[in-house]
Amino acid sequence: MSPSATPTAWAQHLAQHPAAPGPCDAAHPPLLTAAETERVQRHRDQLMRALRARDRGALLSAKQQVLEAAFCPQDGHSRGTAADSPALRHALRDLSWRMAALLLPRHSPH
Numbered sequence: 001m002s003p004s005a006t007p008t009a010w011a012q013h014l015a016q017h018p019a020a021p022g023p024c025d026a027a028h029p030p031l032l033t034a035a036e037t038e039r040v041q042r043h044r045d046q047l048m049r050a051l052r053a054r055d056r057g058a059l060l061s062a063k064q065q066v067l068e069a070a071f072c073p074q075d076g077h078s079r080g081t082a083a084d085s086p087a088l089r090h091a092l093r094d095l096s097w098r099m100a101a102l103l104l105p106r107h108s109p110h
Contacts, residue, residue: 036088040095043069047099056104063099070096 032040043066050058070092 032087032091033085036085036091039069039088040091043092044095047095047102051102051104054104056106059102059104063096063102066092066096066099 043062046062047059047066050062070089
């Protein structure tokens with residue numbers, strides 16, 4: 001994260017520690033690294049920018065990128081890439097469910 005950037009509520013939510021120690025489950029997902037938190041935050045910011053701009057094409061594109069990141073994870077075999085962690089996949093899948101409700105009308109009212 002750049003020095004001028006401050007973490008948003010969403011990034012802080014992603015970086016929270018589980019309430020109780022123990023095995024990871026839906027109630028206590030594993031922690032994200034700072035880089036993973038930033039990656040999920042970038043996806044969310046892109047979705048929100050498209051929604052605020054009421055740009056249907058940009059919103060659909062941003063949704064597709066989230067789905068690809070969530071369900072077509074990097075396996076770490078490509079040169080220069082790291083495998084996606086279970087925590088990152090969990091956060092991206094959570095974001096994909098949340099973004100499903102983000103819709104814009106096909107035609108703007110006149």
